[in-house]
Structure formats: structure tokens, C-alpha cells
Amino acid sequence: MSQFAVIGLGRFGLAASIELMRLGNSVIGVDSDSKLVNTVSEQLTVAAIADATDESSLKELDIGSCDAVLVAIGESLEASILCVLLLKSLNVKEIWVKATTKPHHIILTKLGVSRIIHPEEEIGVRVAQSLNYPMMNQYMSIGNGLFIVEVEIKSHHPDMSVKKLLGKAGKDIEPMLVRRNSTIIKHLDGDFQLAVKDSLILSGSLTALKKIAPEFYAK
The missing domain is CATH 3.30.70.1450 (Regulator of K+ conductance, C-terminal domain)
Incomplete structure (x- = not known):
């Protein structure tokens, strides 16, 4: 069993979290929205209300010990980038990040994250392939x-x-x-x-x- 953290529990982040759980892994879900976290608390190993741009919060959750972290913050480019920088400082080796814009992608490339994900584009391609x-x-x-x-x-x-x-x-x-x-x-x-x-x-x-x-x- 591997341990993952998913930061940002919107539709994309939550779907990834639940699938990781279904595959037999341990998942720490993190979001600043208390209502959202409380809603999904029974579906994840740990569901935490926390600010992902606060280093002490990430340390308290022991995010640095995770096998991989998925950053699924969709609304704030600044929060996503700051979170990645903090994960780097915590020596997280495997960092996957949801990118929302081209500038976001470029910055993440410069930061050297493990993988950059464009969910809408990737799903769009798969739908087109299935239609064709x-x-x-x-x-x-x-x-x-x-x-x-x-x-x-x-x-x-x-x-x-x-x-x-x-x-x-x-x-x-x-x-x-x-x-x-x-x-x-x-x-x-x-x-x-x-x-x-x-x-x-x-x-x-x-x-x-x-x-x-x-x-x-x-x-």
C-alpha cells in the first residue's frame, strides 16, 4: 500500500482521491473548504482542513513522507505554485500538478515537477478518440x-x-x-x-x- 496526498478536493482532486482509495492506497485529502472536507471525510484515510500554502500545515500532516502528492488546486495559480515550492522544500520526490493555463504549465515546467496534468484537454482527446x-x-x-x-x-x-x-x-x-x-x-x-x-x-x-x-x- 502506498501513501498519497491530494491537495485540492474539487471534482478532479476528489475523483483521483477516491480512485486511489479504491486501489488500496492510503490518501490524505487536503482542502481549505471546511464544508467540502467534512463531506468527504469518511471516504478518505485522512481529510484535513488546511491551507496548502502554509508550510507548518503541510509538515503537521507529514506530507513530506508521502510517496507522491497530487496538487489539484484549480482556482488560484499563485496557491498552486506556492504549494509546489513548499512540497519541493519538504523533499517530496513525486509531484503531479493540475495546470489550468499555459503560463501555469510553463512555470510548473521550470519548477521541475514530475508530471503536469491538463484534465479537460486529456478527457477531450479521449472523448474524441472514442467518438472516432x-x-x-x-x-x-x-x-x-x-x-x-x-x-x-x-x-x-x-x-x-x-x-x-x-x-x-x-x-x-x-x-x-x-x-x-x-x-x-x-x-x-x-x-x-x-x-x-x-x-x-x-x-x-x-x-x-x-x-x-x-x-x-x-x-
């Missing part, structure tokens, strides 16, 4: 133009082999595994027979995955 390729449920970039995607088999075809469904583009795509109900099936070959409602996990370049998307959609 509705047969693909999940996307994950693994760097260097490579992606992992999940494709759901929604209808029966005469030949349900992996090789047939991937078509000519299959030579540039690696079938990784199939999720069939609660069972994970690994070590797939081209002759493996898929079933309706199977989830096929594939990896490959974005170009190759784009080529197969219409083929799945047309079947």
Missing part, C-alpha cells in the same frame, strides 16, 4: 508513438480468428491478451478464436491501430 473509433474502449500511450488499446468484439463473424479480424494491418500489431468474462487468456496466436463480448488487448503504433479501427467497425 467507438469500437475501441480504452487507449493508453506507452511512448514513442506506441499505444495499447482494448477492442470489444460485439458481433459474430464467420471467421473469428485473431488473424482474420486484424486483417493485413495485423503484421504491425501485437495481440497481447483476451479478457473473457473474468478470465484472462494470454499467449495468443493468429488462429485463436474470439467470441462475442471478448475484449481483445492490442499494442502497436498509432498508424497501424488507426488502420484496423475501420475494419472492426465495418464487421
Whole structure:
């Protein structure tokens, strides 16, 4: 179990906090809004009413011992930046920050945080991808133009082999595994027979995955 702190419990920060808890981690949630903190107090390991720009408050909560801290302060650029500076002074190694504007992003880059997040933009991209390729449920970039995607088999075809469904583009795509109900099936070959409602996990370049998307959609 890892210990995280989430500073700023708005919709984004709270959603991240609850998911971290669901994944079996310990979460310290911090916000200056007492009403908000009291509302979520039973959902987190610790929910604290505190000023994230006050070093003594962060020290009292032992934020410096956390494995990672997510700064999800959305309304005040100044508060977000000051909080990051304090986390740096507390030697927090892993700092993820929600950025709200381009200047905010630039400043965070200069501060050397671990990751800068643009929730609205990232969700917008994922929604556009889902609209464009509705047969693909999940996307994950693994760097260097490579992606992992999940494709759901929604209808029966005469030949349900992996090789047939991937078509000519299959030579540039690696079938990784199939999720069939609660069972994970690994070590797939081209002759493996898929079933309706199977989830096929594939990896490959974005170009190759784009080529197969219409083929799945047309079947």
C-alpha cells in the first residue's frame, strides 16, 4: 500500500482521491473548504482542513513522507505554485500538478515537477478518440508513438480468428491478451478464436491501430 496526498478536493482532486482509495492506497485529502472536507471525510484515510500554502500545515500532516502528492488546486495559480515550492522544500520526490493555463504549465515546467496534468484537454482527446473509433474502449500511450488499446468484439463473424479480424494491418500489431468474462487468456496466436463480448488487448503504433479501427467497425 502506498501513501498519497491530494491537495485540492474539487471534482478532479476528489475523483483521483477516491480512485486511489479504491486501489488500496492510503490518501490524505487536503482542502481549505471546511464544508467540502467534512463531506468527504469518511471516504478518505485522512481529510484535513488546511491551507496548502502554509508550510507548518503541510509538515503537521507529514506530507513530506508521502510517496507522491497530487496538487489539484484549480482556482488560484499563485496557491498552486506556492504549494509546489513548499512540497519541493519538504523533499517530496513525486509531484503531479493540475495546470489550468499555459503560463501555469510553463512555470510548473521550470519548477521541475514530475508530471503536469491538463484534465479537460486529456478527457477531450479521449472523448474524441472514442467518438472516432467507438469500437475501441480504452487507449493508453506507452511512448514513442506506441499505444495499447482494448477492442470489444460485439458481433459474430464467420471467421473469428485473431488473424482474420486484424486483417493485413495485423503484421504491425501485437495481440497481447483476451479478457473473457473474468478470465484472462494470454499467449495468443493468429488462429485463436474470439467470441462475442471478448475484449481483445492490442499494442502497436498509432498508424497501424488507426488502420484496423475501420475494419472492426465495418464487421
